[in-house]
Amino acid sequence: xxxxxxxxxxSVRRTVSASPTVVYTSIGGAxxxxxxxxxxxLPCYFRYRYGGWQFSVAEDASADPxxxxxxxxxxxxxxxxxxxxxxxxxERAEVEAIVLRCVSTDRATWPRVEVP
Numbered sequence: 473x474x475x476x477x478x479x480x481x482x483s484v485r486r487t488v489s490a491s492p493t494v495v496y497t498s499i500g501g502a503x504x505x506x507x508x509x510x511x512x513x514l515p516c517y518f519r520y521r522y523g524g525w526q527f528s529v530a531e532d533a534s535a536d537p538x539x540x541x542x543x544x545x546x547x548x549x550x551x552x553x554x555x556x557x558x559x560x561x562x563e564r565a566e567v568e569a570i571v572l573r574c575v576s577t578d579r580a581t582w583p584r585v586e587v588p
Contacts, residue, residue: 491576499567503560507567508537511575517541518567523557526550527574528585540585548582550574 494516496509504521516529517537528540528549540547552570554562575582 491572492579494568494571494575496568499564505560505562505567507571511571514547516571518571520554520562520567521560523555523559524551524553525562525570527571529575529582543585543587546587547585549585550583 492512494509494511496507498509499505499507499518504519506520507516507518509516511529514529514531514533515535515537516527517540518527519525526541526549528537529547530537530540531546531548535545535547537547539545540549554566
């Protein structure tokens with residue numbers, strides 16, 4: 473199924489058969505919980521606040537994935553709701569599970585963000 477390998481104190485590499493490789497450089501915080509890293513070498517960003525989460529992957533390896541959510545750079549973005557609308561803390565395992573669900577589908581079906 474999956475495997476986890478520690479790389480330094482904060483970076484975790486997750487590889488699941490037929491899925492992209494996700495490397496986290498940081499996961500943590502509260503109000504919001506945030507995660508930074510890469511998906512197959514492309515920068516990604518996760519944020520959970522007010523019971524809603526957003527996850528973005530930039531198409532360009534040099535771009536800021538936060539700018540995908542804002543519509544300033546090309547990429548993909550997902551969003552969902554968890555909890556009662558007041559939540560801002562999410563356990564690391566739940567962040568990883570949401571990210572894995574997002575990126576485990578065929579890339580051609582990822583929700584695309586175009587720059588106006």
